Amino acid sequence: MISGPEIESLLERAHALGGYLDVAKRSERVQALNEKRLLPDYWDDAEAAQANERAIASENEWLQAYKIVREHAEDVSVLIELSEEESEDLGEEIEASCNALQRLIESLELRSMLSGEDDHRNAILTINPGAGGTESQDWAEMLLRMYTRYAERQGFKVSILGHQAGEVAGIKSASLSVQGEFAYGYLKAESGVHRLVRISPFDSNSRRHTSFASVFVYPEIDETIEIDLRAADIELQTFRSGGKGGQNVNKLDTGVRLIWTGALSNGEEVRVAAECTEERSQLQNRERAMTMLKSRVYRLEQAIQEEEKNKREAQKKRIDFGSQIRSYVFQPYTMVNDHRTELKITDVQSVMDGDLHAFIKAYLLQ
Structure with a gap:
């Protein structure tokens, strides 16, 4: 059975989480971002508008997650008050609610550690x-x-x-x-x-x-990240695929392998390959393979930046x-x-x- 001090500590954690996540500042940011939506030329720059929409969705997700934690904390407090006022044995309900609250807090605390530039990506x-x-x-x-x-x-x-x-x-x-x-x-x-x-x-x-x-x-890159790979530096290989291709499996060269040969930002010459075999057509496999190829090159560039940062910070x-x-x-x-x-x-x-x-x-x- 969970003790009184443990419950008190849990409720304090839930309250402190609001400050740790800077809920007030996030709410202000959502308000400011929503005001941009009211501008008559908001959608003239579609890329900027989409970035604004993503920022609103991200901040609202944090606010909603904290709201759920706060509501669970309030439920625990109400159960404790009822137990004290009406002398009811609500021990099992209180413990179940506390366990649920603890899981929510731990999940949100862990997620708050994911503040890297690409942590939110696929x-x-x-x-x-x-x-x-x-x-x-x-x-x-x-x-x-x-x-x-x-x-x-x-x-x-x-x-x-x-x-x-x-x-x-x-x-x-x-x-x-x-x-x-x-x-x-x-x-x-x-x-x-x-x-x-x-x-x-x-x-x-x-x-x-x-x-x-x-x-x-x-991280899987999307349209918000620009990775410019010259077509002349990419070798296309096709082969028979064992993927979804239905009647085309092992009859047509639907599998795709892309190989990029070039230099990274630090001058290092590399050869990066990516292949996809699971789509039904060569075109679909080529598109997925290109996304994988760009994602791998992007990660290599990230590693260079991280290494340089580590050196600077000793x-x-x-x-x-x-x-x-x-x-x-x-x-x-x-x-x-x-x-x-x-x-x-x-x-x-x-x-x-x-x-x-x-x-x-x-x-x-x-």
């Missing part, structure tokens, strides 16, 4: 197995399932952009589009190398094997997407260990079923 997530053949390919497919389950838990829309099956089991590569508010902000915590330790189902001697797979997450901590971030041990004991935050969870199955909230929260709060 995400593109790619998975590639490390060396080890079938073992690593099977592990990569397990990760694909894990992230699909996580996205579904969060209410995100998930679609496969590209998928290459392994010869025996698992996958050689996969790309996912994860669409939803702050999808990139949450999933960016997952970029890095993931390590699996288990008794191999592919080893007739039942020996313990270690497998690796890399996960890379980057930060010891560097962003390194190639580092091992988490180990998943199935045998001889069960443990998922995040090496960045030192968070350890023994319920491996729940993690593999997409329960990544604790890991993502620990990463964002560190």
Whole structure:
């Protein structure tokens, strides 16, 4: 049973959240943005008007989320008053309301950590197995399932952009589009190398094997971000696709791979590729592949800016997407260990079923 001091602390947290989120200033900003809508030439500059509409929607979403927290806090206060005035035993109702309030507060507190320039965007997530053949390919497919389950838990829309099956089991590569508010902000915590330790189902001697797979997450760009890639620098490759193509599957070259060769802002020459196989036509696959290609180049440019910023600020901590971030041990004991935050969870199955909230929260709060 939740105690009186715990309830008081929870209500204080709910109240303090209004100041932390700067609700008053957000309300003033919404009012100012709404006043722009009244201008007769508001839609003359469609791009500026759309940016204004997005800003209004974003601020209103924060205000609505805080309003829900405040209303739940008021409900808890009312239940406590009724319990005291009428001597009713409302302990179960009070505890249930407090638990709901705590979940809302924690969710909003976590979301408030997502203040990066691209945190609000959709995400593109790619998975590639490390060396080890079938073992690593099977592990990569397990990760694909894990992230699909996580996205579904969060209410995100998930679609496969590209998928290459392994010869025996698992996958050689996969790309996912994860669409939803702050999808990139949450999933960016997952970029890095993931390590699996288990008794191999592919080893007739039942020996313990270690497998690796890399996960890379980057924001999906939209029309608000300009990435100028010269057509002359992009190589188009087409191939037979195993996607949705219906009668066209394995008959027409509907799969598309785009390869851009060029220099980044720091002068580094790079070769970036993106492919899509899941749409019904070559044109649709080409459009999706171009979005993926631009998103990857954009993320590379971001990494350059972040590295320069870290150098300027003399930060010891560097962003390194190639580092091992988490180990998943199935045998001889069960443990998922995040090496960045030192968070350890023994319920491996729940993690593999997409329960990544604790890991993502620990990463964002560190």
